[in-house]
Amino acid sequence: MSDAPRPGKHNKKVRKPDHEPDPEFQIAPMIDILLVLLVFFMSISSTEVLQSNKEVSLPVAKEAKEAKDNPGQVIINVTYTPMNDLTAIEVDQRDYAAPADIVPLLQSKVGANPLVRVLIRADRNVRYDYVRKVLEAVGQSGVGNVTFSVVDKDPNASTPS
DSSP: OOOSOOTTTSOOOOOOOOOOOOOOOOHHHHHHHHHHHHHHHHHHHHHHHHHSOTTOOOOBOTTOOOOOOOTTEEEEEEEEETTTTEEEEEETTEEESSGGGGHHHHHHHHHHOTTOEEEEEEOTTSOHHHHHHHHHHHHHTTOOEEEEOOBSSOTTSOOOO
16 A cells, blocks of 8 residues: 555645625614604604693602603603692603592503503692592502602792892
8 A cells, every 4th residue: 555645635725715805794784764753753752752741730749759661651640730739640742630530540551551550740739638539549449659740949939149
C-alpha cells in the first residue's frame, strides 16, 4: 500500500457560499407601526380626558400617592353647584339624579369585569354625607376597589414671591 493520495478524494475544492449582502433597514414598516401606536395612545388618552370633568374642583391631599392605570376603571364625577346647592353625579358622560341610580350601571360593569375599579372624583365642596351615599351605592353594586382622585397642591393658592 502506498501513501500516495487517491485520486478524487482530496482533490475536491470546498465551495463557499456567496457572501449575502447585509439586509437593508426598511423604514416604511417602522413608520406604519409608530402611526398605529400613536393613534392607539391618542384614542386612549382622549377617552380618559373626556371622562374627567373640568367643573370638579378636587380636594387637596399632600400625602397622596399616584394611582396605577387600570383599563377596567369607571370614573364617577360628583359635581357641586354652589348657586343652588345642587350636587350631581356623572358616569360615562351621563348624569344621574341620585347615588342609588348608578347601582345597575356598576353591577353591569362588575358582571363584565369582576376586578373593575371605581375612581371617585368628588368636588371639594360636596358634603361628606353625599359622598358616603355614593360609596354605599358602589358597595351595593359589588365593587371592592374604590379610589379617590385628589390633587397634591391647591391650584387656587397664590405662590409667595
